[in-house]
Amino acid sequence: MIQRMPDIHSSHKLIIVTGKGGVGKTLLAAALARLSADSGLNTVLVTLDTRDDRHPLLDVPLEYTPYQVAPRLAASRVDAFEAVSEYARKTMPFSMFYEGFFKSGTFRDFATAAPGFEDLMCLGKLYNLATDSEFDRVIFDAPATGHFRQLLEVPRVTARAVQVGPLNHNARKIQDLLLDADRTHVLVASLAEEMPVREALEIVDACRALRMSVGPVLINRRITRPVSAAEAAALKDLLDRESGLSEPVAAAIAASAQAASIAASQDSALEPFRLHRLRMLDIPQVVQSRFAVDELLTAVGSSLQPLMADGH
Numbered sequence: 001m002i003q004r005m006p007d008i009h010s011s012h013k014l015i016i017v018t019g020k021g022g023v024g025k026t027l028l029a030a031a032l033a034r035l036s037a038d039s040g041l042n043t044v045l046v047t048l049d050t051r052d053d054r055h056p057l058l059d060v061p062l063e064y065t066p067y068q069v070a071p072r073l074a075a076s077r078v079d080a081f082e083a084v085s086e087y088a089r090k091t092m093p094f095s096m097f098y099e100g101f102f103k104s105g106t107f108r109d110f111a112t113a114a115p116g117f118e119d120l121m122c123l124g125k126l127y128n129l130a131t132d133s134e135f136d137r138v139i140f141d142a143p144a145t146g147h148f149r150q151l152l153e154v155p156r157v158t159a160r161a162v163q164v165g166p167l168n169h170n171a172r173k174i175q176d177l178l179l180d181a182d183r184t185h186v187l188v189a190s191l192a193e194e195m196p197v198r199e200a201l202e203i204v205d206a207c208r209a210l211r212m213s214v215g216p217v218l219i220n221r222r223i224t225r226p227v228s229a230a231e232a233a234a235l236k237d238l239l240d241r242e243s244g245l246s247e248p249v250a251a252a253i254a255a256s257a258q259a260a261s262i263a264a265s266q267d268s269a270l271e272p273f274r275l276h277r278l279r280m281l282d283i284p285q286v287v288q289s290r291f292a293v294d295e296l297l298t299a300v301g302s303s304l305q306p307l308m309a310d311g312h
């Protein structure tokens with residue numbers, strides 16, 4: 001058997017998790033961040049998501065300054081305006097005079113109107129975290145398809161629009177990091193359903209067009225096939241024929257037939273990935289009688305472990 005090289009190795013500074021909205025990006029990114037921290041790398045999990053003030057799974061505040069979650073694991077929400085003030089503080093003399101201006105409504109109005117400005121500032125902060133911070137690795141719980149594709153365009157568009165100066169220099173550095181297969185790896189998450197699959201293909205195409213390192217597609221919430229198609233048919237036949245079955249037995253048969261039919265429809269939804277010869281990694285649907293974050297992250301993490309076959 002040919003042994004595949006692991007997709008993620010210790011040189012990877014930036015791991016990007018993206019996909020359609022709601023496919024499990026936040027859960028998968030958090031589980032990857034835990035694996036990375038457990039392997040000994042000082043890891044920061046980064047989001048741009050402004051919906052929650054606390055991380056939905058890790059139960060820590062989401063702030064610009066990375067917040068320690070566990071040994072070697074921190075979480076942060078990157079914000080364009082904080083990134084600009086930080087940049088100004090570091091690079092401009094007397095920057096305290098501008099501090100108020102950067103936080104002002106006027107500046108916010110300008111920056112929100114300038115296309116790509118916020119995205120570029122956020123990418124700049126990601127760049128700094130990945131290349132020039134106490135962290136060995138950034139796991140980026142990235143925005144969903146549309147916004148993500150826009151993010152990918154921003155450094156190139158900026159470098160073309162502004163041909164000299166620090167903006168050009170920074171955009172190029174960010175672009176170099178994103179396109180460097182040894183430092184950056186993209187994981188696209190999907191569900192085994194038509195629309196997420198279509199969006200995942202779109203993202204993979206966009207990444208490949210830029211020659212980014214990408215794959216395998218994470219097929220989240222996979223239902224494992226409880227019985228084969230033939231066994232499911234036999235069970236259904238039994239259910240139809242036998243009137244004397246006790247209620248729990250009849251319910252168990254109906255449940256396994258239903259799971260078999262979901263598994264079959266998931267299988268056929270994945271056909272486009274097979275046609276495009278994309279590698280897939282199944283992440284099972286975790287079923288819990290009582291919600292327990294730790295167990296959820298551990299179960300998902302063990303399915304992600306093969307990505308990091310060298311321990312990192």
Ligand SMILES: Nc1ncnc2c1ncn2[C@@H]1O[C@H](COP(=O)(O)OP(=O)(O)OP(=O)(O)O)[C@@H](O)[C@H]1O
Pocket residue numbers: 020021022023024025026027028144220221222283284285286287300
């Ligand atoms: N494999 C799984 N097993 C059990 N629950 C899951 C699994 N994957 C995701 N979930 C749950 O589904 C919900 C949505 O997942 P999550 O928030 O990670 O998606 P998302 O892609 O980040 O969504 P958004 O695009 O809105 O940010 C969460 O409650 C998450 O815990």
Ligand SMILES: [Mg+2]
Pocket residue numbers: 025026027049141
């Ligand atoms: Mg999310």
